[in-house]
Amino acid sequence: MATTEYAVRELPRPQVLARDVDRPARARWLSWVATTDHKKIGILYMVTAFVFFMVGGTEALLMRIQLGAPDNTFLTPTAYNQLFTLHGTTMVFLFVVPMMAGFANYFVPLQIGARDMAFPRLNALSFWLFVFGGVVFYASLFWSPPQAGWTSYPPLSSSAYLPDGGIDAWIYLIHLTGLSSILGAINLYVTILNMRAPGMGWSRLPLFCWSILTFAILLILALPSVAAGVTLLLTDRHFGTHFFDPTQGGSALLWQHLFWFFGHPEVYIMILPGFGIISEVLPVFARKPIFGYRAIAAATIGIAFLSLLVWAHHMFATPLSSVVLAFFMLSSMIIAIPTGVKVFNWIATLWRGTIIMKTPLYFAVGFLAFFTLGGISGVMLAIFPIDWYVTDTYFVVAHFHYVLVAGAVNAIFAGLYYWYPKVTGRMMSDSLGKVSFWLTFVGFNATFLVQHSIGLEGMPRRVYEYPDIADLHVLNLISTIGSFILALGVVVTAYNLVRSLKTGVPAGPDPWKGNTLEWFVTSPPPENNFDAIPRVRSVEPMKDIRRQVERGADATAARRVGGPTPKVRA
Amino acid sequence: MAALLAFAGSAFAGLITPEHGGSRNADEINDLYKVVLYVAIVVFVGVEGTLLYSVIRFRARKGRVAAQIRGNTGLELGWTIGAALIIVVLTAVTFALLPTIKNPPRSGPAGLQVSADGVRYAALDQPAPPGGKSLKIKINGQQFVWRFVYPNKAFAYQTMVVPVDTTVTLDIASQDVDHSWWIPKLGPKFDAIPGYTNHSWFKIPASAIPKGKTGVTFRGQCTELCGYGHANMVAFVRAVPVDRYEQWVARQKREIDQGNTDAVKQRSQFNPIPSQ
Numbered sequence: 001m002a003t004t005e006y007a008v009r010e011l012p013r014p015q016v017l018a019r020d021v022d023r024p025a026r027a028r029w030l031s032w033v034a035t036t037d038h039k040k041i042g043i044l045y046m047v048t049a050f051v052f053f054m055v056g057g058t059e060a061l062l063m064r065i066q067l068g069a070p071d072n073t074f075l076t077p078t079a080y081n082q083l084f085t086l087h088g089t090t091m092v093f094l095f096v097v098p099m100m101a102g103f104a105n106y107f108v109p110l111q112i113g114a115r116d117m118a119f120p121r122l123n124a125l126s127f128w129l130f131v132f133g134g135v136v137f138y139a140s141l142f143w144s145p146p147q148a149g150w151t152s153y154p155p156l157s158s159s160a161y162l163p164d165g166g167i168d169a170w171i172y173l174i175h176l177t178g179l180s181s182i183l184g185a186i187n188l189y190v191t192i193l194n195m196r197a198p199g200m201g202w203s204r205l206p207l208f209c210w211s212i213l214t215f216a217i218l219l220i221l222a223l224p225s226v227a228a229g230v231t232l233l234l235t236d237r238h239f240g241t242h243f244f245d246p247t248q249g250g251s252a253l254l255w256q257h258l259f260w261f262f263g264h265p266e267v268y269i270m271i272l273p274g275f276g277i278i279s280e281v282l283p284v285f286a287r288k289p290i291f292g293y294r295a296i297a298a299a300t301i302g303i304a305f306l307s308l309l310v311w312a313h314h315m316f317a318t319p320l321s322s323v324v325l326a327f328f329m330l331s332s333m334i335i336a337i338p339t340g341v342k343v344f345n346w347i348a349t350l351w352r353g354t355i356i357m358k359t360p361l362y363f364a365v366g367f368l369a370f371f372t373l374g375g376i377s378g379v380m381l382a383i384f385p386i387d388w389y390v391t392d393t394y395f396v397v398a399h400f401h402y403v404l405v406a407g408a409v410n411a412i413f414a415g416l417y418y419w420y421p422k423v424t425g426r427m428m429s430d431s432l433g434k435v436s437f438w439l440t441f442v443g444f445n446a447t448f449l450v451q452h453s454i455g456l457e458g459m460p461r462r463v464y465e466y467p468d469i470a471d472l473h474v475l476n477l478i479s480t481i482g483s484f485i486l487a488l489g490v491v492v493t494a495y496n497l498v499r500s501l502k503t504g505v506p507a508g509p510d511p512w513k514g515n516t517l518e519w520f521v522t523s524p525p526p527e528n529n530f531d532a533i534p535r536v537r538s539v540e541p542m543k544d545i546r547r548q549v550e551r552g553a554d555a556t557a558a559r560r561v562g563g564p565t566p567k568v569r570a
Numbered sequence: 571m572a573a574l575l576a577f578a579g580s581a582f583a584g585l586i587t588p589e590h591g592g593s594r595n596a597d598e599i600n601d602l603y604k605v606v607l608y609v610a611i612v613v614f615v616g617v618e619g620t621l622l623y624s625v626i627r628f629r630a631r632k633g634r635v636a637a638q639i640r641g642n643t644g645l646e647l648g649w650t651i652g653a654a655l656i657i658v659v660l661t662a663v664t665f666a667l668l669p670t671i672k673n674p675p676r677s678g679p680a681g682l683q684v685s686a687d688g689v690r691y692a693a694l695d696q697p698a699p700p701g702g703k704s705l706k707i708k709i710n711g712q713q714f715v716w717r718f719v720y721p722n723k724a725f726a727y728q729t730m731v732v733p734v735d736t737t738v739t740l741d742i743a744s745q746d747v748d749h750s751w752w753i754p755k756l757g758p759k760f761d762a763i764p765g766y767t768n769h770s771w772f773k774i775p776a777s778a779i780p781k782g783k784t785g786v787t788f789r790g791q792c793t794e795l796c797g798y799g800h801a802n803m804v805a806f807v808r809a810v811p812v813d814r815y816e817q818w819v820a821r822q823k824r825e826i827d828q829g830n831t832d833a834v835k836q837r838s839q840f841n842p843i844p845s846q
Contacts, residue, residue: 077798149795155764156747156797161713246765252748253763287630292641317750317761319768322672329664333657340653341646347621348645352637354630365625372617376610379657383606383664385671388758389588389599392750392793457584458754460793463801469789470584 036120037527041127042106043423046416048131049099054494055138056090059083061487064447068480070468080464081147082166088150089170092266093177094134096408100273101126101184103415104212106423108188110518110525111206113197113533118190126184133176140169149462151263152233154244154255159237167237174230178223185219188212197517199536206516206539207290210297211276214304215269221308222265229258253318260311268307270404271371272300274411275342278364281414282346283540284512285361286353292345293539299338299345306335316387325384332382339375343368358512359433363414366441367407374402377452395455401448405486413440413493420497421511425523426504432496439489446482450475515540584754592755592788592807593772598671599757605663609656671758674704674737674771681736681773682812704737704771711742711749711762711792714799724823729787729806733815734776742768747797753790753807761794774809785810 032040063083066075075083105123109116117123140146146166148157157167192213196205205213232243233255242248244255275296283290290296312320312328346368355361377399381387390396413436420428455461457470466472510519519542521529537544587607590600682705707730708719718730732738742751744762752759756772779786785808792803810818 077801081795081798081800147798153748153795156795161747161797246763250765252765286628287636289638289640291639292646295641295646317759317768318763319761319766326665330661333661336657337650337653341650343617344649345646347617347624348639348642350621350624350628352639353624353628354634354636355625355628356630365621368621369618373614376614379660380603380606380610383602383660385599385664385668385758386588386603386606388671388760389596389603389754391759392752453585456586456588458589458752458790460750460752460791460800462795463791465801 036116036124038105038109038117038120038123039423039525039527041123042102042104044127045098045102045105045130048134049095049102050494050497052090052094052134053099054490056087056095057487057490059087059090061483063087064480064483066464067466067476069477070473071465075464077464078147081149081462082145084462085146085149085152085166085170089137089146089173091404092150092270093173094130094137096270096404096412097177097181097266098130099412100212100215100270100408101130101181103208103273103277103412103419104188104215105184107419107518108191108209108212109195110422110521110529111209111516112192112195112200113517113530113536114191114195115528115530117187118195119187122183122187126180126187129176129180129183133173133180136176137169137173140166146170151259153259154233154236154252155246157233158245160245168234171230171234171237174226178227181219182223185216185223189216189220192216197533197536197541203294204536204539204541205297207279207293207296207300208273208276208516210300211272211274211279214300215272218265218269218272218304218307222262222269225258226262229255229262232258253315256315256318257311260314261308263314264311265304265307267400267403268303270408271411272304274367274408275300277411277415277418278346278367280516281360281364281418282349284418284514285356285358285364286350287356287513288349288353289540290345291348291351292341296342296345299341302338303335306331306338310335313382313384313387316384317391329382329384333379336375336379336382343372343375358417359428359430359437360414360418360512362434362437363410363417366437367410367414370402370406370410370444374399374404374407377402390455392460393455394451394459394461397461398448398451398455401451405444405448410440413437416493416497418512419518420500421504421507422518422523422525424501424504425507426500427507427511428496428500428504432492432499436489436492436496439492440486441489443482443484443486443489447479447486448482450478450482454479510542513542513546515542517541520545589754590757592753592774592778592809593757594675594775595671595772596755596757598667602664602667602671606660609660613656674739675773677704677737677773678735678776680734680776680812682733682815704739705732706739706741707732708741708743709751709762711744711751711796711803712746713797714792714803716749716751716792716803716805720819720822722819722823724819724826726822728804729808731808731810731815731818732774733812734774734779734809736812737771737773739771740769742770748794749792749796749803750794751790751805752793753788753805755788756790756807759793772807774807776811778809779811784814 026034032044035041062075063080066072066080105117144164144166146152146162146169148162148167152167152170155161192205192209232241235241236243236245236250242250244250244252246252279290279296310328310332312324313332316325316328377395381390381396381399417428417433420426454472454475457472457475459466459472466476507523509522512519517534517536518525520534534541534545588596588600588603590596706721710717710719715727717725717727719725740751742760742762743766744764746764748764749762750759751762751770753772756774758770760768760770762768774786787806787808790805790807792800792805796803
């Protein structure tokens with residue numbers, strides 16, 4: 001096998017090679033459909049999620065075209081409502097969460113020195129449930145897509161107001177992707193708890209794995225609430241119950257509590273793995289250990305705990321008493337402390353380092369720069385009298401896009417550029433990567449910075465048109481132009497991903513001089529990952545291994561394997 | 571710097587700070603927002619400055635070795651406490667300004683003289699205006715128009731006419747799906763949720779009416795997705811002097827009563843069953 005030969009020549013010592021396992025040959029597509037290999041499932045997750053990202057992005061562009069001019073008639077109000085429902089739902093349930101699940105699937109076993117996930121078949125089931133969720137949801141395009149927003153508040157989402165099947169497709173999406181996520185979360189949790197390499201105590205677990213562990217716990221705690229919510233909505237719609245029907249003694253507010261008890265932790269489910277990626281990328285490219293490992297791990301747990309106690313800050317404008325308002329304001333603001341600690345620690349990681357300016361670092365710094373802005377506007381929104389003014393306006397739209405695009409998407413792109421050589425064995429083009437970074441950087445800020453002002457000038461979210469008053473026209477036009485620049489930046493990375501499969505420079509096992517165990521194995525890794533699992537002696541096992549090699553402690557083995565240590569691309 | 575920010579506050583209302591000027595609670599929200607914004611700017615500039623400095627200053631160059639620092643407990647404790655202190659300050663400012671945002675004031679001397687009629691709230695447990703004098707208007711949201719019901723049972727759609735210098739307390743409800751009541755220049759927004767009554771207030775000063783005009787109109791619209799007509803569910807609040815308000819509300823009442831009587835008459839003409 002070609003990769004094995006390559007490994008013999010190029011691997012750093014002490015490398016233990018994987019043996020090929022003899023299997024009856026299968027058709028190539030069948031090997032993907034029937035796979036239980038965590039790496040193949042990880043790739044399936046990431047590729048599918050990226051496709052949904054492009055679909056969701058296209059929906060966003062259609063909306064931006066409509067909003068490029070006041071009183072525009074490009075889209076009908078119904079089509080517009082369908083588009084933002086599809087866009088929000090796609091980005092949350094079919095892009096960010098599965099993308100993070102893809103990274104987790106591929107890299108958690110490699111980073112902890114395991115040969116696969118704890119339950120490989122359950123892992124495959126998770127992936128296929130996610131795909132079916134997406135298919136069921138997008139099948140509604142051929143009938144009537146849902147149009148009540150990704151939050152689907154009843155009574156609007158009840159059968160009295162939206163009797164067609166769109167909302168039902170949405171409900172099935174939540175059920176299927178929710179089940180997928182819960183099963184995946186259990187799998188990741190068990191894997192991290194039980195399958196760590198010898199010597200990998202809790203204080204040596206890579207920070208990405210810490211963030212995935214927390215991601216898994218949050219999914220397990222938060223998803224049942226929305227699963228219950230959509231089930232009640234389904235029975236309301238079809239079986240004559242009245243859980244959310246105020247005319248029959250139900251409560252429309254109950255839905256908001258059930259939804260946001262899930263919905264706010266969901267924000268952290270989407271962003272915590274991004275924090276994990278950043279915590280991996282920064283120390284590698286600063287050539288410095290992460291600053292305050294324990295503080296970052298503790299902050300991850302702290303954020304997760306607090307995120308379960310803040311849901312009603314999405315409901316400040318509903319009838320609530322002052323005590324409730326004050327409680328949720330304080331709990332929401334307190335989250336800024338562990339988040340701030342992380343940001344400071346990340347910057348301190350760069351401080352006095354020797355920073356290698358490669359694409360993953362660009363996206364990581366982009367994350368730091370603008371996730372911070374999303375965090376700051378989050379504190380403003382947590383102050384309920386301010387929230388009374390800005391909630392449900394474009395200010396909120398700007399805020400959560402700073403968190404999810406400047407935050408999660410930048411982290412995802414950093415992760416893609418960082419780990420692509422491991423997954424494919426080839427480097428992505430660094431110059432195209434930087435072009436993509438600058439385009440997304442300019443496009444993103446042009447799109448979303450002005451949306452703060454659009455909101456402050458009084459434009460609500462989820463409106464298909466606006467009158468030509470104040471500066472709404474010019475601000476919306478800037479936002480629309482920005483969205484196309486942003487889209488171009490994403491397309492450049494998509495092109496880079498595909499092109500580098502064929503033309504990328506061969507990466508070797510450890511192109512970045514990584515710290516964690518995935519860089520110990522060949523790129524792409526052999527099917528069983530490790531023949532012999534290395535003993536872990538610190539939080540940066542690869543540093544130890546390299547040092548060991550440099551000392552010549554394993555000189556005999558080095559001579560036996562032969563060939564020079566591959567040059568590190570710096 | 572402070573002067574610049576103060577200028578920014580007045581010149582860019584709406585662009586970088588909230589709209590205000592229609593009611594005291596809107597002004598106070600604007601003040602609170604500005605305090606938070608100043609703190610935010612300091613934090614943002616500090617973080618971005620340090621980040622930018624690090625990325626430029628500490629690039630890999632020949633002969634430079636990265637400092638192998640794994641943490642610094644003192645420093646880490648320092649910025650944790652620093653972040654906590656900022657939160658404490660923001661909380662203190664919020665609760666200092668909260669009463670003027672939440673609690674309706676007394677109607678002014680030029681305002682409508684009405685008798686006390688119970689408690690009004692921005693939050694559920696907001697106290698009644700001192701002396702209890704306020705004009706209470708019931709707001710009803712429906713797909714896709716707002717209806718306003720006055721104490722004398724007169725009602726109006728889309729445009730709410732109110733007297734200046736009068737505390738107007740609002741009972742916000744919905745008859746179908748969720749809506750949200752918001753006039754940016756009059757301050758906070760509150761959801762209209764079927765089965766619940768939400769509360770807010772505003773008090774438009776007499777000075778809000780420009781010289782030589784008979785009234786001033788504030789625009790707003792529904793801010794909670796309520797269906798395909800959500801974007802067109804607009805609302806206007808028109809503030810006029812008390813005498814004009816009284817004329818308007820009396821005429822509205824008269825016309826509605828007249829309309830009702832006429833309708834009853836008309837229905838009886840077409841009624842196939844003779845009345846007994």
